[in-house]
Amino acid sequence: AQTVTQSQPEMSVQEAETVTLSCTYDTSENNYYLFWYKQPPSRQMILVIRQEAYKQQNATENRFSVNFQKAAKSFSLKISDSQLGDTAMYFCAFAKDSGGGADGLTFGKGTHLIIQP
Amino acid sequence: EPEVTQTPSHQVTQMGQEVILRCVPISNHLYFYWYRQILGQKVEFLVSFYNNEISEKSEIFDDQFSVERPDGSNFTLKIRSTKLEDSAMYFCASREGSYTEAFFGQGTRLTVV
Numbered sequence: 001a002q003t004v005t006q007s008q009p010e011m012s013v014q015e016a017e018t019v020t021l022s023c024t025y026d027t028s029e030n031n032y033y034l035f036w037y038k039q040p041p042s043r044q045m046i047l048v049i050r051q052e053a054y055k056q057q058n059a060t061e062n063r064f065s066v067n068f069q070k071a072a073k074s075f076s077l078k079i080s081d082s083q084l085g086d087t088a089m090y091f092c093a094f095a096k097d098s099g100g101g102a103d104g105l106t107f108g109k110g111t112h113l114i115i116q117p
Numbered sequence: 118e119p120e121v122t123q124t125p126s127h128q129v130t131q132m133g134q135e136v137i138l139r140c141v142p143i144s145n146h147l148y149f150y151w152y153r154q155i156l157g158q159k160v161e162f163l164v165s166f167y168n169n170e171i172s173e174k175s176e177i178f179d180d181q182f183s184v185e186r187p188d189g190s191n192f193t194l195k196i197r198s199t200k201l202e203d204s205a206m207y208f209c210a211s212r213e214g215s216y217t218e219a220f221f222g223q224g225t226r227l228t229v230v
Contacts, residue, residue: 046221104165
């Protein structure tokens with residue numbers, strides 16, 4: 001079984017600052033995917049960024065980037081130039097790659113990110 | 118942009134009643150999921166569905182729960198004999214393929230009283 005740990009229940013930064021959210025995971029799988037999802041007050045889950053474990057290059061999506069350290073089983077999310085609209089719960093999630101299977105996501109407990117004006 | 122649609126957005130039911138939560142996945146997606154999020158807690162996987170059958174289910178998904186894809190477009194979660202602890206946000210998600218990301222619906226808030 002997989003576990004995902006987010007050790008920061010809440011973080012608060014000023015608008016325009018850079019913030020890094022931590023995530024570690026535990027798995028015996030070699031092939032898997034990692035995701036960061038954002039959940040704003042509307043409660044809908046929105047994909048922020050994804051990383052394939054077989055790729056060494058860190059994924060980047062505009063202001064969002066990850067630091068994927070496979071050996072350390074670490075997957076942190078960096079948000080640059082933070083905006084008020086980034087205020088939300090952020091969930092780190094893991095999905096194993098079983099070669100065509102319909103595996104579900106394992107989520108961490110989330111980090112509540114607050115962007116202060 | 119295609120999206121996953123869930124109805125109703127909020128359902129209140131009495132303890133012991135049966136509820137059906139409905140989802141319309143994105144039309145060309147092949148993998149379907151239900152997740153649950155008890156207020157203030159993490160999102161938990163319930164079940165995955167592929168090729169008209171359950172692919173994987175968690176320990177939470179016991180005999181009280183069932184899923185169905187009755188007509189090729191809807192994907193439903195039935196909860197029989199609801200309990201107070203079933204109160205949660207229920208999310209439906211779908212994926213186009215096994216290597217693609219999941220898209221989530223806006224959720225159904227279930228309140229059992």
